[in-house]
Amino acid sequence: MSTQRWHGHVIGKGAVLAGCTALVVGLTAAGAQAHPQQQRDPARQTLPADDGWASSGTGTSGGAAADAAHVYTVSTWAEFRAALAADPGAPRIIKVKGTVDAVSEGCDAFEAPGYDFAAYLAAYAPETWGYDTDLSAEPDDSPEGLRRTSAAAQDQAIKANVPSNTTIIGIGRNAQLKGASLQIKAVDNVIVRNLTFESPLDCFPQWDPTDGDTGNWNSEYDAAVVYGSTHVWLDHNTFTDGEFPDSAAPIHFGMVYQQHDGQLDIVRGADLVTASWNVFTDHDKTILIGNSDSESTAVGDRGKLRATFHHNLFKDLVERAPRVRFGQVDVYDNHFVADDDYSYSFGVGKESALVAEHNAFTLPDGISPAKVLKKWSEAPLTAAHNRVNGRTVDLIAVHNAEIPAETLQSGAGWTPTLRTKVDPAKAVPGLVDRGAGAGRLR
Numbered sequence: 001m002s003t004q005r006w007h008g009h010v011i012g013k014g015a016v017l018a019g020c021t022a023l024v025v026g027l028t029a030a031g032a033q034a035h036p037q038q039q040r041d042p043a044r045q046t047l048p049a050d051d052g053w054a055s056s057g058t059g060t061s062g063g064a065a066a067d068a069a070h071v072y073t074v075s076t077w078a079e080f081r082a083a084l085a086a087d088p089g090a091p092r093i094i095k096v097k098g099t100v101d102a103v104s105e106g107c108d109a110f111e112a113p114g115y116d117f118a119a120y121l122a123a124y125a126p127e128t129w130g131y132d133t134d135l136s137a138e139p140d141d142s143p144e145g146l147r148r149t150s151a152a153a154q155d156q157a158i159k160a161n162v163p164s165n166t167t168i169i170g171i172g173r174n175a176q177l178k179g180a181s182l183q184i185k186a187v188d189n190v191i192v193r194n195l196t197f198e199s200p201l202d203c204f205p206q207w208d209p210t211d212g213d214t215g216n217w218n219s220e221y222d223a224a225v226v227y228g229s230t231h232v233w234l235d236h237n238t239f240t241d242g243e244f245p246d247s248a249a250p251i252h253f254g255m256v257y258q259q260h261d262g263q264l265d266i267v268r269g270a271d272l273v274t275a276s277w278n279v280f281t282d283h284d285k286t287i288l289i290g291n292s293d294s295e296s297t298a299v300g301d302r303g304k305l306r307a308t309f310h311h312n313l314f315k316d317l318v319e320r321a322p323r324v325r326f327g328q329v330d331v332y333d334n335h336f337v338a339d340d341d342y343s344y345s346f347g348v349g350k351e352s353a354l355v356a357e358h359n360a361f362t363l364p365d366g367i368s369p370a371k372v373l374k375k376w377s378e379a380p381l382t383a384a385h386n387r388v389n390g391r392t393v394d395l396i397a398v399h400n401a402e403i404p405a406e407t408l409q410s411g412a413g414w415t416p417t418l419r420t421k422v423d424p425a426k427a428v429p430g431l432v433d434r435g436a437g438a439g440r441l442r
Contacts, residue, residue, distance in 0.1 A: 042169060042193065042194070042441055043063075043071070043093045043095060043167055043169050044064045044093070044167075045064070046059065046060065046061040046062065046064050046191075047059055047060040047061070047191070047233045047274060048420060050417075050418050050419065050420055051233075051274055051276065051308075051418070051419075051420050052233075052273075052274030052275075052276065052307075052308025052310065052330065052418050052419070053271075053272045053273060053274055053306040053307055053308045053328075053330070053418060054231050054232055054233045054272050054273055054274035054308070055274065055418055056272050056306075056418060057231070057272070058189075058231065059231070060189055060190075060191060060231040060232065060233045060272075060274070061165075061189060061191075062091075062093075062165065062166055062167035062189060062190055062191030062233070063091045063092045063093040063094075063165055063166050063167035063191070064091070064093075064167065065091045065165070066090070066091040066092050066093045066165075066167075067090075067091075070086075070087065070090050070091060070092040070093065071092070071093045071095070072086075072092065072093070072094050072095065073095045073097055073171070074094060074095070074096055074097065074100065075096075075097045075098050075100065076100060077100050077101060077102045077104070077180070079100075080094065080096065080100050080160065080177075081160050084160055084161060084162060084163060084166070085161075088163065089163075090165075091165040091166070092163070092165070092166050092167070093166075093167045093169070094166065094167070094168045094169070095169055095170075095171050096168065096169070096170045096171065096175040096176075096177065096195060097171045097172075097175060098174065098175065098176070099174075099175075099176040099178055100175075100176065100177050100178065100180070101178040101179060102157065102158040102160075102177070102178065102179040102180035102181075102200070103154075103157070103158060103178070103179035103200075103201070103203075107154075107201075107203035107204075109157075110150050110151075110153040110154040110157065110203055110204070111150050111153075112146045112149035112150045112153070114141075114146055115143075115146040115147065115149070115150050116143070116146075119143050120143040120144070120146075120147060120207075121252060121253075123142070123143045123144075124143070124144070124207050124209070124253075125253065126209065126214075126215065126253055126254075129209060130209065131209045131210065131213070131214070131215055132209070132210070133209065133210070134208055134209060134210045135206065135207065135208070135209075144206075147204050147206065150203070150204045151202075151203075151204040151206075151220070154202075154203050154204065155220070155221075158179060158180055158181050158200055158221065159180075159181045159183050159221075160180060160181070160182055160183060161183045161185060162182060162183060162184045162185075162187060162190055162192075163187055164187040164188045164189050164190070165188075165189050165190075166187075166189075166190050166191070167190075167191040167192075167193070168182075168190075168191070168192045168193070168195065169191070169192075169193045169194050169195070170193070170194035170195040170196070170438060170439075171194075172439070173438070173439030174196075174439065175194060175195050175196065175438065176195065176196040176197075176198060176438075177195055177196070177197050177198070177223075178198040178242070179198060179200045179201060180197070180200060180223075181200050181221045181222060181223065181224075181225070182197075182223065182224040182225070183225060183227065184224065184225065184226045184227065184229045184232055185225070185227040185228060185229060186227065186228045186229060187229045188229065188230045188231050189230075189231045190229065190231070190232045190233070191232075191233045191234075191235070192224065192232075192233070192234045192235070192237060193233075193234075193235045193236050193237065193441060194235075194236050194237065194438050194439070194441045195237050195238075195438055196237070196238040196239075196240065196438045196439075197223040197224065197237060197238065197239045197240070197263070198223075198240060198241070198242035198243070198244075199221075199223045199239070199240065199241045199242065199244075199260050199263060199283065200221040200222075200223060200260075201244050201259045201260065202219035202220050202221055202259045202260070202261070203259075205217045205218060205219040205220075205257065205258060205259055206218050206219075207252075207253065214253075214254060214255065215253060215255060216255055216258075217252070217253075217255055217256065217257050217258045218258070219258050219259050219260055219261050220261055221260075221261050222261050222262040222263065222264065222265045223239050223262070223263045223264065224239075224263070224264050224265075225262070225264070225265045225266075225267065226264075226265070226266045226267070226270040226273055227265075227267055227268045227270060228267075228268045228269045228270055228300075229270050229271075230270070230271045230272045231272050232270075232272070232273045232274075233273075233274045233275075233276070234264070234273075234274070234275045234276075234278060235274075235275075235276045235277055235278070235441075236276075236277045236278065236436070236437065236438060236440060236441040237278045237279075237437070237438055238278065238279040238281070238437040238438040238439075239263040239264065239278065239279065239280045239281070239283070239286075240279075240281050240282050240283070241260060241282045241283055242282075244259065244260075245282050246258070246260060246282075246283070246284050246318075247341075258284075260283065260284065260285075261285065262285050262286065262287065262288050262320070263280055263283050263286050263287060264280070264286070264287045265287065265288045265289075265291065266287070266288070266289045266290075266305060266307055266322075266327075267288065267289070267290060267291040267305075268291065268297070268300060268301070269300040269301055269304050269305075270304065270305060271304040271305060271306050272306055272307075273306070273307040273308070274307070274308045274310075275307070275308070275309045275310075275312060276308075276309075276310050276311055276312065277311045277312065277432075277435060277436045277437070277440070278312045278313075278436060278437065279312070279313045279315065279436050279437035279438075280312065280313070280314050280315070280317060280321065281313070281314075281315040281316055281317070282315075282316050282317075283317055283318070284317070284318040284319065285318070285319060285320050286314070286317050286318075286319065286320045286321050286322070287320050287321055287322035287323070288320055288322065288323055289305050289307060289322050289323065289324045289325060289326075289327050289329060289352075290305050290324065290325025290326045290327060290349065290350075290352075291325075292325075293325065293349070293350045293377070298326065298350070298351070301325065301326040301327070302326055302351070304326070304327065305324075305325070305326050305327025305328075305329070306327050306328045306329070307322075307327060307329050307330070308329075308330045308331075308332075308416075308418065308419075309322070309329070309330070309331045309332075309334060310330075310331075310332050310333045310334065310419070311333050311334065311423075311428075311431065311432050311435070311436060312334045312335075312432070312436060313334070313335050313337070313432050313433060313436040313437065314334060314335070314336045314337070314345065315336075315337040316337065316338070316339045316341075317338070317342070317345075318341050318342065318343050319343040319344050319345075319347065319374070320347055321336065321345045321346070322346070322347065323346075323347030323349060323374075323376070324346070324347060324348065324349050324352040324354050325349040325350045325351065325352055325377075326349075326350065326351045326352060327352065327353065328353045328355075328412075328414055329352065329353070329354050329355070330355050330416040330418075330419070331346070331354065331355065331356045331357075331359065332355070332356070332357045332358045332359065332416070332419065332422060333358050333359065333422060333423050333425075333428050333431075333432070334359045334360075334428070334432065335359070335360045335361075335362070335428050335429050335432040335433060335436075336359065336360070336361045336362070336372075337361075337362045338361070338362065338363050338364060338367055339364060340364055340366075340367075342363070342364075342367055342371065343371070343374070344371050344372065344373065344374035345361070345372050345373075346372060346373050346374065346381075346383075347374045347376055348373060348374065348375050348376060348377065348379050348381055348408060349376045349377050349379065350376070350377040350379065351377070351379060352377070352379045352381070353379070353380075353381070353412045353413055353414055354379075354381040354382070354383075354412060355381070355382040355383075355412050355414070355415075355416055356381065356382065356383045356386065356395070357382065357383070357384050357385050357386065357422075358385045358386070358422055358423065358424065358425045358428065359386045359387075359425060359428065360386070360387050360388075360425045360426075360428040360429050360432075361386065361387065361388040361389070361393075362389060362429065363388060363389060368398070368402060369388040369393045369395060369398045369399075370398045370399045370401070370402035370403055372386075372388070372395050372399070373395055373396065373399045373408060374406075375399075375403075375406040375407075375408055378409070379409075380408075380409040380410060380411045380412055380413065381396070381408065381409075381410070381411075381412050382410065382411060382412040383395040383396050383410070385424075385425055386425055387425040387426060387428075390426075392425075396408050396410050
């Protein structure tokens with residue numbers, strides 16, 4: 001039998017092979033135990049069982065089944081939209097690298113010939129136009145008509161339609177979609193992770209003289225909208241107004257020239273959505289669930305609009321975190337950090353069934369916990385085990401004591417079961433502040 005020398009010992013060749021095999025197996029097992037993250041490809045991860053409403057039924061796997069030919073890495077807006085449109089019906093994974101800018105050429109690129117904002121302001125100034133007539137009948141060659149044409153060009157340019165069975169994931173810590181509106185519309189099974197969304201800026205808001213007593217500017221484009229879609233998981237993203245905060249918006253006709261809409265809207269019969277470990281920051285109208293009280297809309301929304309929000313950071317927002325109509329919405333283990341512009345967090349809307357538990361709120365001096373809840377319609381809710389500035393607070397009781405004209409009823413009428421680990425509200429600020437947002441996916 002041939003022999004080899006191993007650390008000074010003479011052993012048989014077969015023993016050497018067996019020993020080497022054992023060593024390799026041992027190192028592999030040790031490595032896997034020490035670094036389990038290395039054994040997982042985040043782009044192929046699926047939503048865990050029982051992780052919110054999006055885990056219901058068939059669950060949410062996005063593009064995990066994509067073959068190698070349908071894994072795309074993109075770094076431009078044209079590449080991103082091409083990857084979404086390619087080979088309809090195939091599962092796909094789209095990896096976003098760096099900043100993908102939907103408006104890289106600026107608002108001027110969308111302007112119709114002859115459009116002039118100064119002329120628009122001159123034509124529709126309240127002292128000239130008044131407040132009794134809207135602009136819908138203005139002809140195509142009017143300032144409003146040219147604004148409509150310009151707005152249509154932007155609409156076509158910045159919206160991206162996401163197909164079913166798709167995962168969109170940022171690479172590394174700095175992946176960003178800037179000025180884009182992600183349309184998750186009439187599809188099923190979508191995952192969006194590890195991306196910073198800089199809210200799209202509406203280049204051409206419309207003045208509506210009849211909106212309220214003194215008119216208002218109305219803007220379009222959500223950073224992401226879930227419209228009539230099911231099984232959607234949004235995880236470890238950051239939603240922000242970025243370099244165009246509302247606080248820097250000018251005033252025209254006595255009103256803020258509003259160029260932002262929502263950060264995330266869930267509307268028109270959308271259902272089974274989980275939003276986890278995201279950051280929503282520096283925004284006004286943040287999340288809308290159900291977009292209308294009208295009976296025509298309610299027919300498609302009743303029994304749907306079921307969504308879960310957990311371990312998200314809601315920071316320096318004004319309102320709608322979220323504002324709810326119709327849906328059974330579970331909001332637990334989130335951290336809400338307010339500034340002096342704070343209006344409310346939870347909007348209790350028509351036929352909503354909101355459960356808000358184990359959340360933590362950090363409010364500035366002078367902001368009462370009574371403002372956390374805002375009543376829009378008669379709809380009971382459950383709000384338990386929440387903490388405000390380090391103390392347990394009964395949010396419904398304090399709201400009713402300080403705002404008796406908007407008395408809220410307790411008891412949403414359902415008990416969430418699709419939850420993974422529920423952390424105590426006391427631990428939530430530390431956990432969420434360290435772990436939420438793009439670039440923190442583990």
